[in-house]
Amino acid sequence: xxxxxxxxxxxxxxxxxxxxxxxxxxxxxxxxxxxxxxxxxxxxxxxxxxxxxxxxxxxxxxxxxxxxxxxxxxxxxxxxxxxxxxxxxxxxxxxxxxxxxxxxxxxxxxxxxxxxxxxxxxxxxxxxxxxxxxxxxxxxxxxxxxxxx
Amino acid sequence: xxxxxxxxxxxxxxxxxxxxxxxxxxxxxxxxxxxxxxxxxxxxxxxxxxxxxxxxxxxxxxxxxxxxxxxxxxxxxxxxxxxxxxxxxxxxxxxxxxxxxxxxxxxxxxxxxxxxxxxxxxxxxxxxxxxxxxxxxxxxxxxxxxxxxxxxxxxxxxxxxxxxxxxxxxxxxxxxxxxxxx
Numbered sequence: 001x002x003x004x005x006x007x008x009x010x011x012x013x014x015x016x017x018x019x020x021x022x023x024x025x026x027x028x029x030x031x032x033x034x035x036x037x038x039x040x041x042x043x044x045x046x047x048x049x050x051x052x053x054x055x056x057x058x059x060x061x062x063x064x065x066x067x068x069x070x071x072x073x074x075x076x077x078x079x080x081x082x083x084x085x086x087x088x089x090x091x092x093x094x095x096x097x098x099x100x101x102x103x104x105x106x107x108x109x110x111x112x113x114x115x116x117x118x119x120x121x122x123x124x125x126x127x128x129x130x131x132x133x134x135x136x137x138x139x140x141x142x143x144x145x146x147x148x149x
Numbered sequence: 150x151x152x153x154x155x156x157x158x159x160x161x162x163x164x165x166x167x168x169x170x171x172x173x174x175x176x177x178x179x180x181x182x183x184x185x186x187x188x189x190x191x192x193x194x195x196x197x198x199x200x201x202x203x204x205x206x207x208x209x210x211x212x213x214x215x216x217x218x219x220x221x222x223x224x225x226x227x228x229x230x231x232x233x234x235x236x237x238x239x240x241x242x243x244x245x246x247x248x249x250x251x252x253x254x255x256x257x258x259x260x261x262x263x264x265x266x267x268x269x270x271x272x273x274x275x276x277x278x279x280x281x282x283x284x285x286x287x288x289x290x291x292x293x294x295x296x297x298x299x300x301x302x303x304x305x306x307x308x309x310x311x312x313x314x315x316x317x318x319x320x321x322x323x324x325x326x327x328x329x330x331x
Contacts (some may be wrong), residue, residue: 047187047292047293048292048293060257060283061283061292064283064284064287068287087190088190088292089190089191089287089288089289089290090187090190090292091188091189091190092189092190093187096325145296
């Protein structure tokens with residue numbers, strides 16, 4: 001038997017366990033439930049490493065929140081209930097898509113406001129340029145004289 | 150015509166400079182904010198119930214309902230937490246000088262390590278509740294140890310501090326909440 005083959009097989013076998021150690025295998029009733037689980041942990045922010053979501057983070061707290069999300073799904077809780085559970089404890093900040101309300105209004109509206117400002121600015125500039133390109137009657141007459149000469 | 154004179158005559162040349170200064174101003178202010186400090190949704194709400202075994206007291210449990218009627222402090226700590234060491238002397242001073250009990254919440258720690266820590270550094274707590282799994286801390290929205298909560302006599306959370314306590318936080322935030330219990 002070829003030694004290299006044995007080695008590759010062993011490495012592949014070992015890598016299976018490595019993958020399992022990172023994310024324990026979870027049991028779900030069906031594929032839809034599993035998809036819900038993955039969608040939920042994608043939407044939750046890891047409070048420890050704030051630019052990662054709960055799905056990607058290896059922080060112990062993210063692990064706890066994954067576990068809690070899993071338990072709540074298995075327990076029959078709705079997505080709404082799970083998000084409520086998280087915001088009751090960590091605030092809207094835990095959601096990557098916080099609800100629209102007074103404190104988050106600027107966050108949601110800022111892109112539209114800046115887009116509108118930029119559009120207005122472009123329109124304003126182009127109008128000035130057109131105006132600058134227009135000649136007064138006197139300038140026009142002078143230009144005509146110069147062209148006629 | 151010099152550029153300066155031109156700029157003064159036609160203020161629109163100053164627009165990029167003004168925009169630049171404004172943006173720098175926002176960035177400077179943003180850098181001073183600590184994004185790790187997230188306001189707790191628990192402020193003003195009823196403190197989550199704690200029911201946990203007590204460290205160093207076989208069979209005894211701490212139930213937070215028993216604290217009703219007086220303000221108290223919940224301090225989340227662990228022996229593996231370096232920042233907890235930073236605030237420890239202040240906690241000891243608070244225990245000696247303030248008439249407000251401090252309950253410790255030992256977070257994801259080994260019992261032996263926690264006991265050694267208190268024996269070595271002194272015990273500022275009325276008692277320490279053991280949250281080995283961190284499940285009750287999750288109800289309090291704990292995301293970084295140490296964290297400190299002030300709970301009033303009615304059982305409402307009045308204040309939360311993330312990170313080691315300082316003299317400044319104690320004087321400016323916690324002391325005003327004690328209302329005659331200081």
